[in-house]
Amino acid sequence: MISFAPSLDPAVATENLSLILSPRMRSELFHDHIQRLGDMFDAFVRACPPPWPAPGLALTPEIHFQSELWLPLALIGPAFRRLYRHVLTWPPVLSSTPFASSLSWAGIISLFPPDSGWPVNPALLLERLLDDRRLRLEFVCWSFMPRRFYGNGSNRYPGQTEFIRHWLRERRQRGGELRCLDAACGDGGASYALLRLMLEQGWPTESLRVEGWTLDPLEVWSAAHARFPLDPLRQSAFREALAPLFEQDCHGRLHFRAVDLEEIPAGDERFDLIICNGLLGGPISNHPQSMERIARNLARLLRPHGMLLVADHFHGGWKKSVPVETIQELLGACGLHVIRAGEGIAGVRERSCHACPAVRRE
Secondary structure: OOEEOOOOOHHHHHHHHOOOEOOOOOHHHHHHHHHHHHHHHHHHHHHOOOOOOOOOOOOOHHHHHHHHHHOOHHHHHHHHHHHHHHHEOOOOOHHHOHHHOOOOHHHHHHOOOOOOOOOOOHHHHHHHHHHOHHHHHHHHHHHHOOHHHOOOOOOOOHHHHHHHHHHHHHHHOOOOOEEEEEEOOOOOHHHHHHHHHHHHOOOOHHHEEEEEEEOOHHHHHHHHHOOOOOOHHHHHHHHHHHHHHHHOOOHHHEEEEEOOHHHOOOOOOOEEEEEEEOOEOOOOEOOHHHHHHHHHHHHHOEEEEEEEEEEOHHHOHHHOOOOHHHHHHHHHHOOEEEEEEOOEEEEEEOOOOOOOOOOOOO
């Protein structure tokens, strides 16, 4: 299981990166792919007039059609999926990559970072990725952690934050330890913010424990080491925001792990507070069975009187697949008492999670 403690030490980040990225590539496994893709791209350049695929290109149906005619994804995709499987030391979630959602190779190229300088020729790009470890890191970060998945580090849910602040003040009166989980933590920004909020409410450092769980080990690495290889400005701002936690030696109360929320192994871990924002009901998890497995697994992790918070307004509009009423009913079916909590809802464990009472709303 991939599990990293926060550290801004470059040597530690490099050592941990070696656990999730293969140090060497077997170029001979890709020789046939490179030959075939190179021939395809040469034919494309000879036959097709500009505009050719480029980062930021405004795509038209004609460009997509022309790209698919000469550079079909059905032939390009397998080469890069093989690359992902060989680069990464864990089974990659291929549905997260642009190859799973793009209409054409031109569509993929249009998403390239404008200043990356990556070749638009798939054969040349593949060759460079096999030879250059730094470029491989940038490419897999781009593939599995696109910038659109994350915000700018600001507080996405101020109403929920205020709800948590009030809850922390009341909970502190009981004393004891406080264990919290940021489920589907992504880049870890909310995990660090939660720890900071707990300290601001007067909780002693030694009584706190925050876990950040996400499916992708690359996100675990990025969150633990505040590293964003494709976005140095964001990395610098993120590290500046985290500096007080590291200076006060509070970061040791936080830990990041790769966990599939649909298949959480049985164990003794229990939490007083679980936050699961931006997942249930959005584009990532909207199938009824998937949502039920996640909700029941998280509810099972709650201590008595523990609370599960769910919000996802940044999955609104056309991305909003499931109404909030459905999420309320789902938490209620897990034995949780459902209340409003800022921009989202909260489910409080008042009884066994195996009970299935009717949903109560306030």
